[in-house]
Amino acid sequence: MRKLNVLIAGSTGYIGVQLVKLLSNHQNINIKYLCGNSSVGKNISFFDKTLKNKKLPKIVKFNKAYLKNVDIIFTALPNGEAQEISKHLLVNNRLIDLAADFRLEDPKEYKKWYKINHKAVKNISNSIYAIPEISKKYLKNYKIIGCPGCYPTSILLPLLPLLKKNLISHKNIIIDSKSGYSGAGRGIHKRNARKNLYESLSAYGVGKHRHSSEIHQEIAKVCKKHFKFIFTPHLTPMFRGILSTIYIDALNKVNAKKIYNNLKKFYKKSIFIKFAKFNTPISTNDVINSNNCILSVCKTEYEDKIIILSAIDNLIKGGSGQAVQNMNIVYNFPESRGLKWN
Numbered sequence: 001m002r003k004l005n006v007l008i009a010g011s012t013g014y015i016g017v018q019l020v021k022l023l024s025n026h027q028n029i030n031i032k033y034l035c036g037n038s039s040v041g042k043n044i045s046f047f048d049k050t051l052k053n054k055k056l057p058k059i060v061k062f063n064k065a066y067l068k069n070v071d072i073i074f075t076a077l078p079n080g081e082a083q084e085i086s087k088h089l090l091v092n093n094r095l096i097d098l099a100a101d102f103r104l105e106d107p108k109e110y111k112k113w114y115k116i117n118h119k120a121v122k123n124i125s126n127s128i129y130a131i132p133e134i135s136k137k138y139l140k141n142y143k144i145i146g147c148p149g150c151y152p153t154s155i156l157l158p159l160l161p162l163l164k165k166n167l168i169s170h171k172n173i174i175i176d177s178k179s180g181y182s183g184a185g186r187g188i189h190k191r192n193a194r195k196n197l198y199e200s201l202s203a204y205g206v207g208k209h210r211h212s213s214e215i216h217q218e219i220a221k222v223c224k225k226h227f228k229f230i231f232t233p234h235l236t237p238m239f240r241g242i243l244s245t246i247y248i249d250a251l252n253k254v255n256a257k258k259i260y261n262n263l264k265k266f267y268k269k270s271i272f273i274k275f276a277k278f279n280t281p282i283s284t285n286d287v288i289n290s291n292n293c294i295l296s297v298c299k300t301e302y303e304d305k306i307i308i309l310s311a312i313d314n315l316i317k318g319g320s321g322q323a324v325q326n327m328n329i330v331y332n333f334p335e336s337r338g339l340k341w342n
Contacts, residue, residue, distance in 0.1 A: 003027075003028055003029060003030040004028060004029055004030065004071040004072055004331065005030050005032040005069060005070040005071050005072075006023060006029050006030065006031050006032060006033075006070060006071070006072045006073075006074065007032055007033040007035065007062075007066055007067070007070045007072070007073045007074070008020060008023070008031065008033070008034055008035065008074045008076070009035040009062050009073065009074070009075045009076070009077055009081075009082075009085065010035070010036065010075060010076035010077040010078075010081075010098075010099075011034040011035060011036055011044060011059065011076070012036045012038075012039050012044070012047050012059065013076055014182045014315055015076045015098055015315055015319040015320050016076040016320075017044065017047050017048045017051075018315045018316060018319065018320040018321075019074055019076060019098070019319075019320035019323060019324070020034065020044055020048075020051065020056070021048065021050065021051065021320075022316075022320055022321065022324050022338050022339065023074075023324065023338065024051065024054045024056060025338055026324065026337060026338035027337065027338075028331070028333055028337065029338070031056055031057065032057065032066075032069060032070050033057060033060060033062075033066050033069075033070065034056065034057050034058070034059050034060070035059065035060055035061065035062040035066075036059045036060075036061070037061065039059045040059055040060060040061050041058060041059065042058065042059050043056070043058055043059075044056050044059065062085070064085075064088040067088055067089065067090050067093055068090060070093065071092060071093065071094065072093070072094050072095075072096060072327060073085060073089070073093060073094070073095045073096070074096050074097075074098065074323060075095065075096070075097045075098065075099065075101070076098040076099065076319075076320075077099055078099070079099050079100050079101060079114050079116065080101065080114075080116050080119060081099075081101075082095065082097040082099055082101040082102070083101045083102075083118060083119040083120035083123070084119055084120070086101075086102075086120045086123045086144060087119075087120055087123070089143065089144075093143075094143055094144070094145070094330065095143065095144045095145070096144075096145040096147065096323050096326060096327060097144065097145065097146050097147060098147050098319055098320065098323050100114060100146075100149065100210065100214075101118075101120075101146070102123070102124065102127035102129075102144050102145075102146030103129055103146045103147075103148065103149065103213075103214045103217075104213055104214060104217060105124060105129070105217065106217075107121045107124065109213055109217070112213075113210045113212075113213045114210065123143075123144060126142060126143045126144050127142055127143070127144035127145070127146050128141070128142040128144070128145060128146065129146050129148060129214065129217070129218065130142075130145045130146060130147060130148070130326050131148050131153065131156060131157065131218075131322075132322065132325045132326050132329055132335075133157065133267065133270045133272070133273060134156070134157075134160060136329055139326060139329050139330050140329075140330055145323075145326050145327075145330070147319070147322050147323050147326065148214060148322070149210075149211045149214060149318070150179065150242055150312070150314040150318025150319060151177050151179070151209075151211045151215075151231070151233055151242065151244065151318075152211050152214050152215050152218070153293070153312060153317060153318045153322065154177065154242050154243075154244040154293065154310040154311070154312045154318065155175055155177065155215055155231070155244050155246065155310065156215065156218050156219075157273065157293050157295070157310060158246060158263060158295055158308045158310050159173070159219065159246065159248075159308075160218065160219070160222055161262065161263060161266040161267075162248070162259065162262065162263070163219060163222050163223045163227075164222040164223075165262065166251060167250065167251060167252075167254050167258070167259060167262060168248045168249060168250055168251060168254075168259070168306075169248065169249035169250070169251055170219075170223050170225050170226075170227035170228070171227065171228050171249075172228060172249055173227070173228070173229035173230070173246065173247070173248055174229070174230050174246070174247040175215075175229060175230065175231040175232070175244060175245075175246050175247075176232055176234070176244070176245045176246075176247075177231070177232070177233045177234065177242060177243070177244040177245075178201075178233075178234045178235075178236050178242065178243050178244075179233060179234070179235060179236065179241070179242045179314055180236060180238040180239045180240040180241045180242070180284070180314060181235055181236070181237070181238070181239065182239050182240045182314065182315055198237045199237050200237060201234055201235070201236055201237065202234060202235045203232055203233070203234050204233060204234070204235060205232075205233055206232055207230075207232075209231060209232075209233050211231070211233070212231050215229065215231060216229075238284070240284075240288060240313055240314055240315050241284030241285075241287065241288055241311065241312070241313055241314060242284065242311065242312050242313075242314045242318060243282070243283070243284050243309065243310070243311045244309070244310045244311075245307060245308075245309055246307070246308040246309075246310065247305070247306075247307055248305075248306050248307075248308060249304055249305060249306075250303075250304045250305075250306055251304075253303075253304075254304075255299075255303055255304075255306075256278075256279070256297050256298065256299040256303075256306045257278060257297075259297050259306055259308070260275075260278050260297035263275070263295060263297065271335060271336055272291050272292050272293060272317065272325070272335075272336075272339075273292070273293050273295065274286075274292050274293070274294045274295070275294070275295055275296070276294060276295070276296035276309075277296075278296075278297060279296075279297070279298050279299050280296055280298070281296065281298070281309065282294050282295075282296045282309050282311050283311065284311050284313075286311055287311045287312055287313050287317070288313050289313060289316070290313060290316060290317070290321075291313075291316050291317045291321035291322070291324075291325060291336075291339040292312070292313075292317060293310060293311070293312045293317050294310070294311045294312075295308065295309065295310050296308070296309040296310075297309075316339075321339055324338050324339055325339060
């Protein structure tokens with residue numbers, strides 16, 4: 001069985017290390033290069049001791065010459081760097097980006113939200129915003145796969161099917177999301193050295209978080225009417241996991257049970273979308289260390305006011321796992337390969 005050769009650029013961050021762990025257990029993948037800037041010469045086990053017994057290459061600085069030896073390039077880099085790599089892709093290469101470089105279809109929007117010019121505008125048309133459960137049938141047509149942000153993954157999975165069927169109001173969607181601090185990267189510890197990071201809850205990016213841009217972009221594809229949503233993320237004193245609480249108004253006398261049944265029907269063939277019992281609270285503990293998204297639909301005392309709960313592991317379903325899932329689809333591997341270990 002031929003294995004695909006893989007290069008991982010940005011292999012030492014939280015998501016990069018998680019990606020190494022997943023791909024090192026994937027029977028169709030050979031990790032050819034692990035790339036980093038400040039850790040050249042180190043073993044990846046320096047960042048995660050569970051990788052100590054794996055036969056993995058030492059960390060090297062990225063060189064475009066490596067591209068001729070690999071099939072897939074995964075990038076978990078600071079914004080802007082995957083764009084540079086995309087300029088050097090060869091015919092046999094496919095790029096799967098876990099940052100924001102190929103999430104937005106309009107380079108002006110990219111500059112507005114990320115404060116830098118897009119360096120590979122010509123490659124945007126060769127890329128797709130890829131939530132695997134939504135975009136599955138289109139993925140093979142693109143050379144560049146842009147994996148969604150962690151918050152948008154938890155938010156768009158429940159919202160898009162409901163908005164597309166016009167079951168909920170597009171005028172007043174309120175999203176309250178809470179994430180573990182790993183979502184902010186390893187630098188979070190230095191940036192919060194004088195703050196009580198591990199025992200405090202903090203709102204941030206209020207009214208202006210970057211992920212609002214991709215949420216807006218994807219909702220606009222299914223909702224042709226003018227829509228409004230408010231998204232507020234929070235950093236919590238836990239390492240990993242996201243819980244999004246989404247407040248919606250139902251239309252045309254649709255009740256919470258119908259919302260629940262419609263979501264279950266839409267995702268009946270999606271192996272990583274799980275459902276709690278109707279009107280049941282959920283926890284990030286339900287999804288930690290898995291590629292699952294668990295959804296719950298809850299009633300309120302007002303029939304048209306409904307609460308959707310959505311939980312994911314930000315490092316897996318919101319990051320590395322979603323990237324592997326997209327890869328599996330593109331290369332006709334079983335969708336769960338490398339993602340089921342319990």
